[in-house]
Amino acid sequence: MSAATLRQMTEDDLPAVMRIERSTFPFDAWSEGMLRGELADQPRTRHYIVAVAGEEIVGYAGLAAAGDQADVQTIAVSAPMQRVGVGSAMLKELLAEAVRRGATAVFLEVRADNPPAQAMYERFGFERIGLRRDYYDDGTDAVMMMRKLNSGVESANG
Numbered sequence: 001m002s003a004a005t006l007r008q009m010t011e012d013d014l015p016a017v018m019r020i021e022r023s024t025f026p027f028d029a030w031s032e033g034m035l036r037g038e039l040a041d042q043p044r045t046r047h048y049i050v051a052v053a054g055e056e057i058v059g060y061a062g063l064a065a066a067g068d069q070a071d072v073q074t075i076a077v078s079a080p081m082q083r084v085g086v087g088s089a090m091l092k093e094l095l096a097e098a099v100r101r102g103a104t105a106v107f108l109e110v111r112a113d114n115p116p117a118q119a120m121y122e123r124f125g126f127e128r129i130g131l132r133r134d135y136y137d138d139g140t141d142a143v144m145m146m147r148k149l150n151s152g153v154e155s156a157n158g
């Protein structure tokens with residue numbers, strides 16, 4: 001993927017990250033404080049990355065890991081840069097980090113009305129394991145997905 005390079009997220013990135021957060025999740029954006037809280041736990045239990053194209057942050061993603069389980073906390077790509085592989089590159093990196101941290105399974109929740117994201121997760125081998133009804137503030141269900149990991153980083157490739 002040559003459209004963007006990946007690096008660890010820092011607090012300095014939060015203004016740019018929040019712009020993407022508010023535009024990609026207009027109804028349930030995280031607050032800057034929530035993201036700050038996530039970064040406060042990095043690297044202990046969190047791994048947050050940004051995707052950079054030229055000078056610009058065009059996407060971000062975060063993983064939470066504890067014991068042998070990990071969760072995809074968030075992932076988003078700015079609208080003009082969607083569908084060119086940035087999301088896949090970031091998800092691949094989160095899965096690789098989960099393997100590095102010894103996780104054997106990665107979980108996530110995705111809105112039932114978000115087929116593009118579900119399609120990406122399915123391409124990466126995530127399977128539906130359940131439904132949380134009325135999970136989001138507007139009453140939308142959450143689809144719970146899980147992918148098992150093997151020990152090799154190669155196995156985390158999409």
Ligand SMILES: CC(C)(COP(=O)(O)OP(=O)(O)OC[C@H]1O[C@@H](n2cnc3c(N)ncnc32)[C@H](O)[C@@H]1OP(=O)(O)O)[C@@H](O)C(=O)NCCC(=O)NCCS
Nearest residue numbers: 024075076077082083084085086087088110116117119120
């Ligand atoms: C979901 C998201 C992160 C995907 O990022 P992306 O960079 O656009 O994804 P990629 O270009 O790597 O695409 C990977 C695969 O996802 C699926 N996909 C992505 N966008 C899609 C769309 N609009 N429609 C259908 N499938 C889509 C496809 O299977 C795609 O592979 P393909 O392009 O070879 O067909 C991005 O669309 C986004 O930021 N959406 C808004 C925020 C969001 O919904 N985040 C997920 C919350 S759980």
